Amino acid sequence: MFVWKLVSANQKKKKKKPGRAKSDTYFKFGFTEYLKIFINSLITLLFLVALDDDKIVGGFECTPHSEPHQVSLNAGYHFCGGSLVNENWVVSAAHCYQSRLQVRLGEHNIGVNEGTEQFIDSSRVIPNPDYDSWTIDNDIMLIKLRQPATLNSYVQPVPLPRSCAPAGTISLKLQNTSRHLVPLALILFYPYFLQCLNIPILSDSDCRNSYPGMITDSMFCAGYLEGGKDSCQGDSGGPVVCNNELQGIVSWGYGCAEKDHPGVYTKVCIFNDWLEQTMARY
Numbered sequence: 432m433f434v435w436k437l438v439s440a441n442q443k444k445k446k447k448k449p450g451r452a453k454s455d456t457y458f459k460f461g462f463t464e465y466l467k468i469f470i471n472s473l474i475t476l477l478f479l480v481a482l483d484d485d486k487i488v489g490g491f492e493c494t495p496h497s498e499p500h501q502v503s504l505n506a507g508y509h510f511c512g513g514s515l516v517n518e519n520w521v522v523s524a525a526h527c528y529q530s531r532l533q534v535r536l537g538e539h540n541i542g543v544n545e546g547t548e549q550f551i552d553s554s555r556v557i558p559n560p561d562y563d564s565w566t567i568d569n570d571i572m573l574i575k576l577r578q579p580a581t582l583n584s585y586v587q588p589v590p591l592p593r594s595c596a597p598a599g600t601i602s603l604k605l606q607n608t609s610r611h612l613v614p615l616a617l618i619l620f621y622p623y624f625l626q627c628l629n630i631p632i633l634s635d636s637d638c639r640n641s642y643p644g645m646i647t648d649s650m651f652c653a654g655y656l657e658g659g660k661d662s663c664q665g666d667s668g669g670p671v672v673c674n675n676e677l678q679g680i681v682s683w684g685y686g687c688a689e690k691d692h693p694g695v696y697t698k699v700c701i702f703n704d705w706l707e708q709t710m711a712r713y
Contacts, residue, residue, distance in 0.1 A: 490628035495539040500589035503535040512669030518579040523668035525558035525572040537585035542623035547585040552577045568647045570682045592676040595700035598634040602673040654693030
C-alpha cells in the first residue's frame with residue numbers, strides 16, 4: 432500500500448512579576464533570555480536530527496510528479512490533502528470540510544512555482560451524510576471542481592477501488608508539507624516536497640486491539656505495530672494507494688509512530704456506491 436501526503440509539523444498546542452532592584456531585573460532578564468536561546472537551539476537540533484532519522488518519519492521524498500492524483504486543499508494556506516478521481520472531482524476526508532476552498536493540482540514542491548500547477552476553486556463540497564464528527568466515522572468527502580482539471584503527465588486521476596484490499600497489502604501513503612502549522616523557529620528546516628511512505632494494511636483484529644471501541648466498519652489501520660514509521664506530521668485527507676487504486680484516506684491516529692498505535696484510514700471501498708451516485712447527481 433502506498434500512502435501519499437504532505438509533511439507537516441507536529442500539530443500539538445502550547446507572567447511577568449514586577450521588577451525589584453535594577454540588578455535583580457538585569458539578572459532575571461539575562462538568565463531568561465539565555466534559557467530561551469538554549470531551549471530553542473536544543474529544539475532545533477532535535478528537530479534536525481528527527482528529519483534525518485528514518486525511524487522518526489520513516490518515509491522518503493517521492494519521485495517528482497510520480498503521484499499526479501495528489502492534490503492540496505488550500506484556504507490561503509495548505510490545510511489538507513486529497514485525491515483527484517476524475518477531471519471534475521476530488522475525494523478527501525470529511526473532517527477537512529470547508530464550504531469554500533481551492534484545489535491545487537500538479538504540485539511536488541509547494542514552496543515554489545514549478546509551472547505544472549493548476550489552481551481550481553471548488554463549486555461544491557459534499558461530506559458523506561453519515562459522517563460523525565465525534566467518532567470520525569464515515570470520514571469521506573467529495574469536492575466538485577468549478578472547472579474540469581486539464582489532465583496531463585502532472586495531473587491524473589487515481590482509480591477508485593474495485594474491491595477492498597486485504598490485510599498485508601503494501602500501500603503507498605502520501606504526505607504534503609504544511610508550513611502553516613510549523614513553528615516559526617523550525618520553518619526553514621522543514622521540507623516542502625511531497626513525501627512517500629510504504630506501509631502494510633493491518634488485520635481488523637490488530638486494528639481494533641490498538642484502539643478498543645473506536646474502530647468502525649468504515650475504518651482500517653495501516654503501519655507498523657512496533658512503531659517507528661508513520662505519517663507523524665501528516666495531512667488529513669491524503670491518499671493511501673494500493674496497487675494503483677485509492678483504498679484509504681488519511682483520517683486519524685494517536686501520537687506519532689508510537690508502538691501499538693498505527694494510523695487509521697477511511698476505507699474507501701465501502702463508499703463506492705455513494706461516490707458514484709453523488710458524482711452522477713451533480
